Amino acid sequence: MSRSVLTAPVFIVCVIACGIxxxxxxxxxxxxxxxxxxxxxxxxxxxxxxxxxxxxxxxVNLKKNGxxxxxxxxxxxxxxxxxxxxxxxxxxxxxxxxxxxVADYTGHNILRIDPKTKKIDxxxxxxxxxxxxxxxIAPDGTLYASDPNWDKSTGQLWKISTDGKITKIATDMGxxxxxxxSPDGKTLYVNESAQRNVWSFPIKADGTLGEKKLLKxxxxxxxxxxxxDVDGNIYITRYGKGTVVxxxxxxxxxxxxxVLGKQPSNICFGGPDGRTAYVTEVEHKxxxxxxxxxxxxxxxxxxxx
Numbered sequence: 001m002s003r004s005v006l007t008a009p010v011f012i013v014c015v016i017a018c019g020i021x022x023x024x025x026x027x028x029x030x031x032x033x034x035x036x037x038x039x040x041x042x043x044x045x046x047x048x049x050x051x052x053x054x055x056x057x058x059x060v061n062l063k064k065n066g067x068x069x070x071x072x073x074x075x076x077x078x079x080x081x082x083x084x085x086x087x088x089x090x091x092x093x094x095x096x097x098x099x100x101x102v103a104d105y106t107g108h109n110i111l112r113i114d115p116k117t118k119k120i121d122x123x124x125x126x127x128x129x130x131x132x133x134x135x136x137i138a139p140d141g142t143l144y145a146s147d148p149n150w151d152k153s154t155g156q157l158w159k160i161s162t163d164g165k166i167t168k169i170a171t172d173m174g175x176x177x178x179x180x181x182s183p184d185g186k187t188l189y190v191n192e193s194a195q196r197n198v199w200s201f202p203i204k205a206d207g208t209l210g211e212k213k214l215l216k217x218x219x220x221x222x223x224x225x226x227x228x229d230v231d232g233n234i235y236i237t238r239y240g241k242g243t244v245v246x247x248x249x250x251x252x253x254x255x256x257x258x259v260l261g262k263q264p265s266n267i268c269f270g271g272p273d274g275r276t277a278y279v280t281e282v283e284h285k286x287x288x289x290x291x292x293x294x295x296x297x298x299x300x301x302x303x304x305x
Contacts, residue, residue: 033259033290036075036278042287046280047225048134049287050092050100051270052115053302057278058100059287060089068092068102068113071287073271081118087111091134091179091225091266095141098303103145105131110143110160124164132158134178134225134266139185139301142207144169146176146190153194159207169209170201178226178236178266183297189215189234191223198223198236198247216251225266229294230274237264237279244279259288269296 036057045061052058055073062069062079065088070080083089083104089111091103101123102111110132112123126132130149137143143160155176159167170176174192181188181203188201188209196218202210221241228234233254234247242262246255263282270276274295279288 028291030291030293031255031257033257033279033288035260036287036289037071037077038075039284039286041077042069042280042285044282044285045088046282046285046287047265048090048092048103049266049268049278049280050094051268051278051296051299051302052094052098053299053304055271057268057270057287058092059280060092060102075287081113081120083111084120090132091145093135093137093143093298094302095137096301096303101135101137101143103132103135105133108132110135110145110164110166124160124166126158126166129158130155133176136179136181136188137298137301138181138203138207144179144181144188146179148175148177148193150175155192157188157190157209161207167208169207170212173199177223180226180228180234180297182228183230183232189226189228191226191236193222193224193239196221196223198234198251216247216253224264225280227267227269228297229269229292230297230300231294232297233294235267235277235292237267239263239265239282242283244277257290259290260284261286261288269299271299274299 043061048060057071059069067082068080087104087107089102100113108129110124132145134146141162145158148155155173157170159169174195177193178191191198198216199212200215222239224237224239226236244257259279261281261283265280
């Protein structure tokens with residue numbers, strides 16, 4: 001009798017402790033998604049995640065179109081800035097100095113934000129853009145912007161130099177969307193949402209592009225944002241399928257990760273070691289996260305204290 005009385009509380013404590021250990025283990029397990037924020041915590045315009053060196057994630061359109069949220073590593077959310085006028089952000093990137101750049105698709109601008117002062121200025125403007133959609137940054141600070149025309153299922157690409165000069169560098173494409181630069185700065189990757197193609201372009205010495213090469217074509221579901229890791233593998237959100245696909249440099253599918261919602265819109269890497277992927281997901285209007293094996297390239301380039 002006395003033995004059974006003593007064993008019951010011990011068993012309960014063990015069950016609770018084991019549950020906690022199992023939960024922590026699942027959070028650290030590679031390529032297994034779990035929510036960072038609550039369902040419905042953003043508007044349907046949730047997009048453009050980017051991480052700073054402190055582990056915060058910045059995401060557009062929290063309470064309304066036109067604001068940018070700051071999400072702490074524990075999931076706490078606050079409004080970081082509100083963009084001026086009718087500007088609405090989509091893609092976000094940081095440069096090596098810690099300045100944030102925003103693809104303002106309604107104003108046809110690339111905005112620049114100083115995170116310390118929260119001062120916002122128009123870094124570049126081009127009225128002939130369809131809409132600057134997503135951004136990538138090269139090692140030398142050159143920006144590249146995808147520019148889709150959703151109604152016509154066409155798109156183009158732009159180069160924005162470090163002094164804000166904009167140059168059109170590719171035309172006659174499909175619905176250009178996700179975009180990133182390889183670790184060595186010599187290749188630009190771009191996907192086309194409607195056509196489900198992933199292209200690679202050699203980047204010339206002057207920042208313009210050579211002839212494109214088809215890296216991978218998918219037979220179903222659309223694409224949205226994408227980012228490289230430090231080894232050059234490409235992570236692409238599969239909008240409509242509810243996954244993120246990991247592609248090798250040769251275009252081989254290495255992994256496909258369920259992100260707990262059918263409409264992942266974009267992805268970034270951060271956390272204390274750069275090995276946490278953060279995905280914006282439209283169906284449930286939240287941010288989800290999963291651990292990866294190698295740090296994200298953009299995180300690797302961030303200024304560290």
